[in-house]
Amino acid sequence: MTLSVENTKTRTKLPEPEESDSLYEARKQIYPQSVSGTFRNIKWGLLVGGMLLYYFLPFLRWDRGPDQPGQAVLIDLANGRFYFFGIAIWPQEVYYITGLLILAAFTLFLMNALAGRVWCGYLCPQTVWTDLYLLIERWTQGERRERMKKAGQPWTARTMAQAVSKHALWLLVAWWTGGAWVLYFADAPTLVKQLATFDAPAQAYIWIGIFTATTYVLAGFAREQVCLYMCPWPRIQAALTDEWALNVTYRVDRGEPRGSVKKARALREAGQPAGDCVDCNQCVVVCPTGVDIRNGLDMGCVQCGLCIDACDTVMTKIGRPKGLIGYDTDLNVERRAQGLPALKPRIFRARTITYMVLILGVAAFMGVSLATRHTLGVDVMHDRNPIFVALSDGSLRNGYTIRALNKTGAARDFTLTLEGLPRGQLDILGQKGAGALDVHVEADQTLELRVMVTTPPDATPPQSTPIKFILTDPKTGEQASRADFFKGP
Amino acid sequence: MVDHTHQDIDAATGTPTTGHEWDGIKELNTPLPRWWLWLFYACIVWAVGYWVFYPAIPLPGGHTPGILGWTSRGAVNGDVQELVRQRAEFVGKIEKASLQEISADPKLAEFARAYGRSAFGNNCAPCHGSGGQGAVGYPNLAGDRWLWGGSLDQIAATITHGARTGDPEGHDPAGAAGMPAWSKMGLDATQIEQVSDYVVALHNGAATDALPGKKIFAENCAACHGEDAKGNPEMGAPNLTSKSKWLYGSDKATIVQTVANGRAGQMPAWGAKLDPATIKSLAIFVHSLGGGK
Numbered sequence: 153m154t155l156s157v158e159n160t161k162t163r164t165k166l167p168e169p170e171e172s173d174s175l176y177e178a179r180k181q182i183y184p185q186s187v188s189g190t191f192r193n194i195k196w197g198l199l200v201g202g203m204l205l206y207y208f209l210p211f212l213r214w215d216r217g218p219d220q221p222g223q224a225v226l227i228d229l230a231n232g233r234f235y236f237f238g239i240a241i242w243p244q245e246v247y248y249i250t251g252l253l254i255l256a257a258f259t260l261f262l263m264n265a266l267a268g269r270v271w272c273g274y275l276c277p278q279t280v281w282t283d284l285y286l287l288i289e290r291w292t293q294g295e296r297r298e299r300m301k302k303a304g305q306p307w308t309a310r311t312m313a314q315a316v317s318k319h320a321l322w323l324l325v326a327w328w329t330g331g332a333w334v335l336y337f338a339d340a341p342t343l344v345k346q347l348a349t350f351d352a353p354a355q356a357y358i359w360i361g362i363f364t365a366t367t368y369v370l371a372g373f374a375r376e377q378v379c380l381y382m383c384p385w386p387r388i389q390a391a392l393t394d395e396w397a398l399n400v401t402y403r404v405d406r407g408e409p410r411g412s413v414k415k416a417r418a419l420r421e422a423g424q425p426a427g428d429c430v431d432c433n434q435c436v437v438v439c440p441t442g443v444d445i446r447n448g449l450d451m452g453c454v455q456c457g458l459c460i461d462a463c464d465t466v467m468t469k470i471g472r473p474k475g476l477i478g479y480d481t482d483l484n485v486e487r488r489a490q491g492l493p494a495l496k497p498r499i500f501r502a503r504t505i506t507y508m509v510l511i512l513g514v515a516a517f518m519g520v521s522l523a524t525r526h527t528l529g530v531d532v533m534h535d536r537n538p539i540f541v542a543l544s545d546g547s548l549r550n551g552y553t554i555r556a557l558n559k560t561g562a563a564r565d566f567t568l569t570l571e572g573l574p575r576g577q578l579d580i581l582g583q584k585g586a587g588a589l590d591v592h593v594e595a596d597q598t599l600e601l602r603v604m605v606t607t608p609p610d611a612t613p614p615q616s617t618p619i620k621f622i623l624t625d626p627k628t629g630e631q632a633s634r635a636d637f638f639k640g641p
Numbered sequence: 642m643v644d645h646t647h648q649d650i651d652a653a654t655g656t657p658t659t660g661h662e663w664d665g666i667k668e669l670n671t672p673l674p675r676w677w678l679w680l681f682y683a684c685i686v687w688a689v690g691y692w693v694f695y696p697a698i699p700l701p702g703g704h705t706p707g708i709l710g711w712t713s714r715g716a717v718n719g720d721v722q723e724l725v726r727q728r729a730e731f732v733g734k735i736e737k738a739s740l741q742e743i744s745a746d747p748k749l750a751e752f753a754r755a756y757g758r759s760a761f762g763n764n765c766a767p768c769h770g771s772g773g774q775g776a777v778g779y780p781n782l783a784g785d786r787w788l789w790g791g792s793l794d795q796i797a798a799t800i801t802h803g804a805r806t807g808d809p810e811g812h813d814p815a816g817a818a819g820m821p822a823w824s825k826m827g828l829d830a831t832q833i834e835q836v837s838d839y840v841v842a843l844h845n846g847a848a849t850d851a852l853p854g855k856k857i858f859a860e861n862c863a864a865c866h867g868e869d870a871k872g873n874p875e876m877g878a879p880n881l882t883s884k885s886k887w888l889y890g891s892d893k894a895t896i897v898q899t900v901a902n903g904r905a906g907q908m909p910a911w912g913a914k915l916d917p918a919t920i921k922s923l924a925i926f927v928h929s930l931g932g933g934k
Contacts, residue, residue, distance in 0.1 A: 535772055535783070535930075536771075536772060537770060537771050537772030537773075537774045538770075538772060538773075538774035538781065538783050541781065541783050541784045541785075541885070541931060542784075542884065542885040542886060543784065543785045543884075543885055544784075544785055544786055544880060544882070544883035544884060544885050545883075545884060546884040546885075549785075549931070551783060551930065551931065579932070581929055581932050582744050582745065582747070582750060592747070594748075599747055599748075599751070600751045600754070601747075602754070602929045602932075604931070604932055609884070
């Protein structure tokens with residue numbers, strides 16, 4: 153609703169709203185053209201390497217002893233374990249995952265400070281899977297021009313067959329993406345067999361379904377929309393970057409004024425300035441997000457470097473030096489505009505050193521804590537009700553529920569001892585004979601013990617005595633302890 | 642309704658109006674986004690599915706059952722069955738094993754304690770307290786005083802058959818062997834006073850032969866409580882030399898009342914209500930509170 157004043161004639165007429173005022177921007181279909189060159193090769197390499205890692209890592213075996221999972225990387229939700237080669241993380245050690253995430257964040261910041269959106273352009277799954285989907289699209293439906301020609305045309309048997317095979321291949325890749333995902337949560341070879349015979353648990357099918365759908369939609373249809381509208385990283389990245397970060401940049405000073413090869417040659421022969429950019433538009437047609445890099449840095453630019461390959465190819469053809477589009481810093485862009493010589497990129501500067509120190513610090517902290525973490529543990533819970541019991545002979549007794557943890561792949565025998573109560577008698581319920589404090593814990597298991605601490609009638613301990621339960625592995629001398637209290641009236 | 646014949650365009654926004662106007666205020670025609678509308682229709686279609694698949698429409702004498710035949714009671718029963726199925730491995734072992742075998746197997750004992758703890762919370766905690774700490778008149782199960790015996794088998798027997806509840810296998814089924822009311826059994830007020838003094842002294846560890854109550858005790862009380870006053874679990878007679886807190890209190894006034902009017906605490910028989918695996922687990926759990934006796 154809006155106010156419309158009747159007496160409009162006396163007022164200045166409002167200008168007609170322009171089309172561009174709309175807040176909605178319709179998506180323009182992008183038909184990226186194939187390209188070859190250095191950065192394309194790097195991207196192929198990372199794509200193949202990353203996919204191999206993702207698809208085959210679950211099949212890597214790791215011997216942890218009998219009755220232990222033999223998968224190198226396994227998230228065992230049912231038993232609450234995360235296995236990563238020689239490391240087994242228990243639920244209470246989930247802070248290692250937090251540490252890993254912190255490391256990942258700082259690494260991302262460092263990558264950004266050095267070379268801008270290198271994550272977006274080369275490593276992000278959205279980019280990698282979209283790349284793969286584009287490859288399939290080219291195989292089945294042809295190059296950019298062919299695809300553009302077909303778009304909007306009536307279907308023929310040929311184009312129909314091409315479209316069907318494209319979507320079939322897309323769905324196959326999507327299904328395999330989800331199929332690999334679930335392998336990280338169960339024994340991979342077993343699950344593969346179960347999937348093949350339709351015996352797998354329902355969750356496996358549900359998750360494969362979810363990943364098939366998201367991969368198909370995100371890589372097949374949403375594509376650059378994810379980077380433009382869904383992903384927070386471009387926004388955060390813009391706030392974290394600085395003038396020293398390398399970005400894919402068009403050399404305005406070299407490229408302008410644009411003109412045809414002939415015109416430029418004529419100008420140069422006449423001794424007049426001519427730009428190297430021949431306005432061939434190759435940098436735009438290869439761009440997977442439809443950006444014209446010559447307009448300057450753009451949020452849509454994932455900095456994949458494909459326009460560099462396209463431009464270098466053209467420059468080589470027309471006999472001009474490469475690097476009209478290339479990795480450059482904001483600082484140099486400005487310096488060039490002012491006619492100053494470009495500076496070499498600096499890897500070591502306050503920002504990058506800070507990130508490096510933080511990464512090394514967190515990594516060292518995690519490494520040390522992982523290397524020195526206990527392979528046994530003890531948790532103590534004092535009985536709440538009754539807090540203490542007076543016995544017939546006047547002795548005082550406290551009850552505890554103690555959990556002994558064995559985090560190794562072999563069964564171990566521990567001993568439990570008590571510290572801080574010299575006259576306290578420690579008993580484990582169910583042990584043969586008083587004072588027998590051997591605790592046998594199976595491999596990768598915990599054991600709950602009922603423990604009684606009793607002081608003799610003449611001891612009269614204070615209302616609260618701090619005590620300590622110590623679990624020791626007599627073979628290795630490794631100890632874990634837990635502080636608690638002995639309560640009295 | 643949208644007036645399509647008069648495409649009156651609002652000057653300020655460029656949006657068509659609906660043709661409605663009140664005092665110069667016109668209503669802009671800004672239809673719902675198409676995606677939202679389709680989502681809305683999809684939700685309606687989805688909701689119709691509930692009518693078809695689930696119980697939905699109340700009718701006189703019942704409701705439409707839905708083609709899935711789903712009921713909330715059935716869902717709960719299904720969950721319970723699933724739980725029983727998951728526990729079956731351990732519960733089956735508990736059913737087969739003796740109490741001694743269960744307590745000797747750390748993993749099985751751990752399960753039995755957890756199983757017993759929940760049964761204890763449901764059935765026993767109202768009288769004996771959440772941690773078995775007891776209350777006046779309800780024994781502390783974490784201590785070492787056991788009226789009817791504190792071994793695993795004795796605890797299981799007490800839970801199954803109870804005490805003074807008419808169960809022929811229970812303790813003192815007819816309630817005849819409880820603490821008698823000595824004021825009606827021939828003791829006068831002075832004698833009751835004297836024997837109570839003696840019992841207080843037993844509790845404090847200060848009993849001497851010189852006390853006048855000793856003779857009365859030997860003649861009347863020792864039959865059940867024993868010559869040494871250490872009690873007799875066969876009779877449910879408590880140990881009177883115990884220094885810990887007593888079932889009804891160990892101050893003189895309470896003891897005088899106990900001697901004069903008697904006591905006959907009851908324990909229900911749970912054998913008919915709980916299955917054997919639950920009772921075994923309860924015995925293991927109760928025994929673990931203080932280690933029994």
